[in-house]
């Protein structure tokens with residue numbers, strides 16, 4: 001335990017992982033909170049589905065404090081061309097790395113980043129190095145399933161979303177405003 005007077009501030013690395021719902025939305029909640037304090041936020045989504053996500057539309061209303069980037073060609077595990085996906089993923093990562101290094105934001109969210117190393121599109125060492133070298137005051141949030149032990153070790157905060165119950169299991173389809 002740290003004694004109260006020893007508590008300090010620092011830019012955190014947070015990871016939201018696990019199979020339960022709430023990883024991306026938890027990070028959006030943090031963005032909302034930071035924006036309320038006039039802090040600049042950058043959200044980079046590494047995997048895009050075919051839905052029209054409410055958060056992308058809402059993000060425009062927070063301009064110019066919030067920048068929202070949906071990267072690549074919407075690569076997924078259902079892809080038809082893995083080489084193109086990999087190139088897009090690397091391009092997206094290069095951009096994210098620059099955003100971290102430039103230090104123009106209070107909070108950078110790398111949504112669904114865990115899938116890149118998981119599917120062999122990016123060496124995990126790249127991510128670990130960028131986190132180790134990040135600007136001291138910057139908060140970085142990474143979301144996605146399959147966070148590795150190395151990523152967990154590198155983080156200050158890790159929350160695993162556990163699925164206890166999900167409406168999908170009882171046949172309720174994804175709903176606008178709740179899932180996307």
Ligand code: ATP
Pocket residue numbers: 019020021022023024025026112143145161163166168169174178179180
């Ligand atoms: P959200 O974006 O709602 O916070 P998430 O980021 O935790 O969810 P992802 O793994 O990124 O979840 O999955 C994206 C989509 O899959 C979302 O529409 C989400 O509601 C849905 N989903 C998440 N977890 C489950 C689950 N356990 N069963 C079925 N669908 C799920």
Ligand code: MG
Pocket residue numbers: 023024025112143144
């Ligand atoms: Mg998500």
